[in-house]
Amino acid sequence: MTETTVDNGVNVEALLGARAALQETPEAAKFTWRATNTWVKGTHSKSKVEGFFGLGEEQEAGRSFESDGDHPPQFAADNQGPTPVETVLVALGGCLTAGVAAVAQQRGIQLNSVTATIEGDHDIRGILGADADVRNGFTGVRVNYSIDADASPEDIEALVAQSQKRSAVFDILTNPTAVSVSVS
Amino acid sequence: MTSVPSRRTTVAVIGAGHSGLAVSHRLGAEGIDHVVLERGQVAHSWRTQRWDSLRLLTPGWMNRLPGLGDPLLGPAEADEFLTAAQVASLVAGYADVIAAPVHENVEVHRVSPGPNGYLVETSAGPWSAEHVVLATGSVRGVLPALAAELPPGLPSVHAIDYRRPSQLPPGGVLVVGAAASGVQIAAELQASGRQVTLAVGEHVRVPRRYRGRDIFAWIEEAGILDERWDELDDITRARRLSSFQLVGGTTTLDLNTLQEAGVRVVGKLAGLRDGAALFSGSLANMAALADLKANRLLSGIDQTFGGSGERLEPTRVPEPLLSLSLTSGEIGSVVWATGIKPDHAFLDADVFDRKGAIRHDGGVTDLPGLYVTGLPVLRRRRSTYIDGARDDSADLVAHLSQRLASPTRRTAG
Numbered sequence: 001m002t003e004t005t006v007d008n009g010v011n012v013e014a015l016l017g018a019r020a021a022l023q024e025t026p027e028a029a030k031f032t033w034r035a036t037n038t039w040v041k042g043t044h045s046k047s048k049v050e051g052f053f054g055l056g057e058e059q060e061a062g063r064s065f066e067s068d069g070d071h072p073p074q075f076a077a078d079n080q081g082p083t084p085v086e087t088v089l090v091a092l093g094g095c096l097t098a099g100v101a102a103v104a105q106q107r108g109i110q111l112n113s114v115t116a117t118i119e120g121d122h123d124i125r126g127i128l129g130a131d132a133d134v135r136n137g138f139t140g141v142r143v144n145y146s147i148d149a150d151a152s153p154e155d156i157e158a159l160v161a162q163s164q165k166r167s168a169v170f171d172i173l174t175n176p177t178a179v180s181v182s183v184s
Numbered sequence: 185m186t187s188v189p190s191r192r193t194t195v196a197v198i199g200a201g202h203s204g205l206a207v208s209h210r211l212g213a214e215g216i217d218h219v220v221l222e223r224g225q226v227a228h229s230w231r232t233q234r235w236d237s238l239r240l241l242t243p244g245w246m247n248r249l250p251g252l253g254d255p256l257l258g259p260a261e262a263d264e265f266l267t268a269a270q271v272a273s274l275v276a277g278y279a280d281v282i283a284a285p286v287h288e289n290v291e292v293h294r295v296s297p298g299p300n301g302y303l304v305e306t307s308a309g310p311w312s313a314e315h316v317v318l319a320t321g322s323v324r325g326v327l328p329a330l331a332a333e334l335p336p337g338l339p340s341v342h343a344i345d346y347r348r349p350s351q352l353p354p355g356g357v358l359v360v361g362a363a364a365s366g367v368q369i370a371a372e373l374q375a376s377g378r379q380v381t382l383a384v385g386e387h388v389r390v391p392r393r394y395r396g397r398d399i400f401a402w403i404e405e406a407g408i409l410d411e412r413w414d415e416l417d418d419i420t421r422a423r424r425l426s427s428f429q430l431v432g433g434t435t436t437l438d439l440n441t442l443q444e445a446g447v448r449v450v451g452k453l454a455g456l457r458d459g460a461a462l463f464s465g466s467l468a469n470m471a472a473l474a475d476l477k478a479n480r481l482l483s484g485i486d487q488t489f490g491g492s493g494e495r496l497e498p499t500r501v502p503e504p505l506l507s508l509s510l511t512s513g514e515i516g517s518v519v520w521a522t523g524i525k526p527d528h529a530f531l532d533a534d535v536f537d538r539k540g541a542i543r544h545d546g547g548v549t550d551l552p553g554l555y556v557t558g559l560p561v562l563r564r565r566r567s568t569y570i571d572g573a574r575d576d577s578a579d580l581v582a583h584l585s586q587r588l589a590s591p592t593r594r595t596a597g
Contacts, residue, residue, distance in 0.1 A: 175462075
């Protein structure tokens with residue numbers, strides 16, 4: 001059987017076990033993700049990700065990631081990092097590709113290479129206040145996958161479709177989310 | 185209740201639809217004393233909770249009921265699709281043929297474990313029953329939480345209460361949900377001259393006919409309808425899956441044919457904000473998933489039987505529309521085609537899961553002597569259809585008879 005030799009580096013058994021366990025204990029499934037953001041200068045800021053809440057308690061062990069956000073010189077900025085909208089594309093690609101790997105593992109499909117190009121179309125008249133009828137965010141997002149795997153083209157398409165169906169970031173981008181911002 | 189009711193029965197079957205009557209027939213054949221309690225007339229939901237033009241999704245040969253001879257059914261291969269009124273006649277005729285002990289216009293208010301099994305409190309007084317079989321079917325319309333946020337004054341109706349286009353005020357209609365009821369109601373409303381907007385989430389696309397035969401003929405012969413509940417990969421998902429996008433007859437009804445008729449197809453209704461409906465940007469993927477799944481079914485048929493047929497034309501995904509004002513006057517009403525579910529609120533017993541659905545293993549609940557039937561994929565995929573009542577009733581009555589034969593039964597309840 002191919003199932004026993006497929007290794008995409010995803011522990012599907014652990015994920016399926018977690019799914020079964022969390023059906024019995026839905027409270028443990030409630031996570032809160034967290035990032036901090038600190039202004040540096042101009043449009044440059046630094047974000048940091050460490051702990052999160054999940055499985056009923058704070059989770060902090062050995063986790064600290066930093067990233068920069070800025071804008072390119074075309075925005076009269078210092079170019080110290082990707083723009084926040086590019087970071088959204090990064091998040092979408094990271095989420096969908098993780099899903100492709102997990103679904104492939106579960107379906108017994110060996111992946112050889114997976115590459116995605118993620119593009120967001122953006123009319124910046126919105127954020128500049130130049131036209132009140134133009135929205136601030138993307139007018140559309142396109143993702144294209146190039147996948148080499150031991151599977152038929154239909155099976156590969158199904159991987160990508162299933163990954164979207166189970167993707168958090170895909171959902172965040174395609175459906176409305178209530179956002180509240182406070183000052184303390 | 186302090187006293188034991190004077191009326192006793194071995195089995196109280198609640199609901200005189202096809203499922204409850206099939207159980208009644210099996211009990212009768214075993215010589216087991218029982219009553220069938222019916223809130224209205226036999227086949228109540230077929231008389232009161234279906235729209236005028238509705239036909240069964242399933243062809244005539246799938247209307248088999250135990251103890252009902254072929255003459256009522258027509259030839260086994262007949263691709264005839266009964267109307268709701270014809271189904272009501274069929275089920276009423278069935279009740280007569282099997283001489284089911286139906287008590288009509290008896291509303292069950294409460295079922296609770298009692299000294300000799302169960303206490304069944306009804307509008308016609310109490311019964312004491314050793315066993316109870318819940319056969320009330322899916323009689324409640326499911327509304328999404330955001331239904332409560334519709335702009336005040338915008339008329340809305342659930343598919344279970346929809347009858348005909350003239351029932352709705354003039355103007356465009358937002359139909360929410362694209363399973364069988366949603367696509368059928370959308371087609372009917374569009375044909376009546378209204379502009380329909382159809383909100384589409386996850387859906388199940390199948391062609392009405394494939395390689396010259398009705399799709400159910402293939403599904404039947406491939407053995408798919410007999411796949412058991414305890415052998416499916418994900419029974420929870422199988423039971424929640426929306427109905428096939430089908431209409432009784434020989435024509436295919438899908439998002440492409442609806443768009444050709446002028447229906448505007450949008451993503452899943454994801455929110456209501458400032459008087460506008462917000463639709464998900466996931467429509468392209470929902471269509472891709474449905475197309476892939478439909479073509480997998482057709483490929484499976486070809487692999488099983490040899491030969492090959494045409495694959496479906498991919499679903500045409502229109503330019504996305506993400507928001508639609510519900511207060512501009514363009515939309516005059518909303519139809520919720522968002523599913524139906526059972527109503528077991530009268531059951532006062534610890535048999536419900538976290539989400540309020542009755543816990544059961546193929547219709548056998550945790551409480552000895554309490555059974556449920558007439559639910560999707562109860563014991564096999566066929567259970568979803570009228571045709572499932574035959575085998576489901578045989579299995580459940582076999583379980584019940586075995587329990588009756590056990591000497592400890594009177595202390596088990």
